[in-house]
Each structure stands twice: as C-alpha cells, then as structure tokens.
Amino acid sequence: MPDEKSLLQCYNRGCGQKxxxxxxxxxxxxxxSGLPVFHDAYKGWGCCNKKCTDFTEFLNIKGCTLSKHSNIKPPEPEKPVASEINYTEVIEIKPIVPKSLERPSFHTPLGESKQVEKENNSDEINIGTPCKNGGCTVSYEGPKTNSTVCTYHPGVPIFHEGLKYWSCCQKKTTDFNTFINQIGCESGCHVWKKENTDNTIVQCRWDFHQTASHVVVAIYAKQYCPTLSVVKLNPIRLYTSLVFPEQSNAMFVLDIELRGIIKVEESQVSMFGTKVEIKLKKAEPGTWVKLGDPVVQSTNPDKKPMTVESLTPQVDAVDLDDL
Structure with missing residues (x-):
C-alpha cells in the first residue's frame, strides 16, 4: 500500500482521484475529455452529451474516456475577446406602441389549457444511485453503504465572476476541476432521495422568455404528478398548481395576473418529466416588461397564498464565460 504522501492528485476532468x-x-x-456545459437549467459534459438538472447528479456522471491519470491541470478554455463598440454608430430603437385591446375582466372564468405532451417520471432507487448530498461521490451499493460516513457540502454551488465555490465553506477557486474535488466541510448520513421538509408548499425554480407572438413560462419540477396538476388560464391570468404525491401531496402554486392579454384557445401546456412549459399566445404585438403581478389570496381559487418573493424568477448564478 503506497504512502498517502506519495500519491498524486489527478486533474483529469471528472476523475478527482489520487x-x-x-x-x-x-x-x-x-x-x-470535454468541458462542462451549463444551459437552460441542464448540466452536462460536451464529450458524452449526458445531461441532468441536479448538480449532485452532474458531479456523479461517470467519465466516458479511459487513459492514464495526470497531475497536470488541463488548460482553461480561452475567453472570447470582446469586440470594441463604436458608440457613435449605435442606433436607438424605439418600441412600436400599437393600439391596445380592451383589457378583459380579471374574474373571467379560468379554463384548463390544452396539453400537448405529458410524460410520467419514475423515481425508483436502484443500485448505483448517487448520494444527493452536495459534494459526496458515494453511490448506493446496498444496505452496507448506509454505514459509511457521508462527507458533503451542506451549502449550494456558486459560480460568479469566474470564481467557483460552495456557499458553506467559501473556498474559492477559478479551476473547475479543483472545485469538483473540494472535500466536504461536514459529515453525516447519506441521502438517497431528496425530501421536502415543508409538507404544504414546494419551492420550484421558474423563469420565462418571449418572442414576438408568445410568452413561454418554464417551471422546473421533479416528482410532480401530471394527472393531479393543473394549469388554468383566462385572457389576463395564469394559474398553475403542481402536486407532489411523494412529498405528502405538497404543492407549488404560481398565480399571476398577466402583464398583457393572451388568446386562451391558442395557448398550450407541455408536461415533461422534469419541467412544465406553458406557451401563452399574445393577443396583441409588443414586448412585456414583466410576466405580471402576484394574485392575492382572496382571488386564488384554491385559497393558496403567494408572496412577491416566490414570484421572482429563480435562475442559476452560473457565469458561462468562465466554464
């Protein structure tokens, strides 16, 4: 058995072994052999095209290339050189303000949006399931694995201005491989299945984007039940209720008075395994400066209160130029 001091740290991406x-x-x-890719809530590797939404699952994606270990850090990708802008040539573009439609009543009856696709999401725990604690690299190999110590990061990964670190221990680095190999700052038991301690409300990450004709709302959710969840619309309101049976029927509710007017009959909802996508057809051209405003509890059909904070789109703090 070689002495621990004689072992070298391998810096091949995704290895992390000595x-x-x-x-x-x-x-x-x-x-x-490729670089990590973070895009549209998905995390993966450019070399093997494996993607997931959970950061811990991303860290546990097995490598696709075999070779010798190397203690030489791979070169960081070069940043694109920013082109100089000639501000004398900047053209001011003013938005076209068309004649507005008469805004319908907020109390117009809500109708369920047409579903164009739905996928069921299974959640079986199998041999090889990685520990859900951030930074832990152990996978489930049977009951004996539960007796091993879990060394993990209780915080969340943060990517900002070229720095990569965990919020719990603040050990900052610019090298992605060094960040992945950071040893956890706490010890405890392995977690093979994420559970929500709040059996009433689930906090799901969501955002939206728009085109000239549509506003698309994406809600990122795991283990929700498509058959129990509903999406309802009227011309100026979006009401979404996602139900999570495996979390004691906890719910995520998004209830918004929309900024603009939509055509309910031409709007659609797609329910996938890890997200819900709602495509709202604009009734008139123009850019929405925001999705809308939260609906107060008294007008919520399911009597579920929503706060302004919970209606703020949540996005990954990932600086893609530095990865």
Whole structure:
C-alpha cells in the first residue's frame, strides 16, 4: 500500500482521484475529455452529451474516456475577446406602441389549457444511485453503504465572476476541476432521495422568455404528478398548481395576473418529466416588461397564498464565460 504522501492528485476532468505514479496504467483513469456545459437549467459534459438538472447528479456522471491519470491541470478554455463598440454608430430603437385591446375582466372564468405532451417520471432507487448530498461521490451499493460516513457540502454551488465555490465553506477557486474535488466541510448520513421538509408548499425554480407572438413560462419540477396538476388560464391570468404525491401531496402554486392579454384557445401546456412549459399566445404585438403581478389570496381559487418573493424568477448564478 503506497504512502498517502506519495500519491498524486489527478486533474483529469471528472476523475478527482489520487493515484500511485508507479501504478498508472492506460485505463486507470475514467474522466471526461470535454468541458462542462451549463444551459437552460441542464448540466452536462460536451464529450458524452449526458445531461441532468441536479448538480449532485452532474458531479456523479461517470467519465466516458479511459487513459492514464495526470497531475497536470488541463488548460482553461480561452475567453472570447470582446469586440470594441463604436458608440457613435449605435442606433436607438424605439418600441412600436400599437393600439391596445380592451383589457378583459380579471374574474373571467379560468379554463384548463390544452396539453400537448405529458410524460410520467419514475423515481425508483436502484443500485448505483448517487448520494444527493452536495459534494459526496458515494453511490448506493446496498444496505452496507448506509454505514459509511457521508462527507458533503451542506451549502449550494456558486459560480460568479469566474470564481467557483460552495456557499458553506467559501473556498474559492477559478479551476473547475479543483472545485469538483473540494472535500466536504461536514459529515453525516447519506441521502438517497431528496425530501421536502415543508409538507404544504414546494419551492420550484421558474423563469420565462418571449418572442414576438408568445410568452413561454418554464417551471422546473421533479416528482410532480401530471394527472393531479393543473394549469388554468383566462385572457389576463395564469394559474398553475403542481402536486407532489411523494412529498405528502405538497404543492407549488404560481398565480399571476398577466402583464398583457393572451388568446386562451391558442395557448398550450407541455408536461415533461422534469419541467412544465406553458406557451401563452399574445393577443396583441409588443414586448412585456414583466410576466405580471402576484394574485392575492382572496382571488386564488384554491385559497393558496403567494408572496412577491416566490414570484421572482429563480435562475442559476452560473457565469458561462468562465466554464
């Protein structure tokens, strides 16, 4: 057994192991040859096109390339050189303000939006399931795994201005591989299945974007039940209620008085395994400066209160230029 001090740290992306330089074979290291990719809530690797929405699952994606271990850090990708802007050539574009439609009554009856696609999401725990605690690299291999110590980060990963670190221990680095290999700052028991401690309200991340003809709202949710969840619309209101049976029927409710007017009959909802996408057809051209305003409790059909904070779109704080 080699001395711990004689072991070298492998810096191949996705490996994170220490190795004996005298026992380094052509297939000793399983790693990713490509770069990490973060886009539209998905996280994956450019070399093997494996994607997921959970950061811990991303860290546990097995490498697709075999080679020798290497203690040489791979070069960081070069940042694109920003082109200089000639401010004398900037053209001011003013929005076209068309004649507005008469705004319908807020109390117009809500109708369920047409569903164009629905997928069921299974949640079986199998051998090989990675621990859900951030920074832990252990996978479930049977009941014996529960007796091992889980070393993890209780905080969340933060990517900001080129720095990568965990909110719990603030050990900042610019190197992605060094960040992945940071040892957890707390010890405890493994968690094989995420559970929500609040059995009433679930906080789901959501955002929206728009085109000339549509506003598209995306709600990112795991383990919700498509058959029990509903999306209802009237010309100026969006009401969404997602039900999570495995979390004691906890709910996520998004109830908004829309900024503009929509055509209910031409709007659609798609329910996928990890997100709900609501495509709202604009009734008149123009850009919405925001999605809308929260509906107060007294007008909520299911009597579920919503706060202004919960209606703020939540996005990943990831600086893609630095990855």
């Amino acid at each position: 190795y004996d330089p005298d026992d380094n074979k052509e297939d000793s290291c399983r790693h990713h």
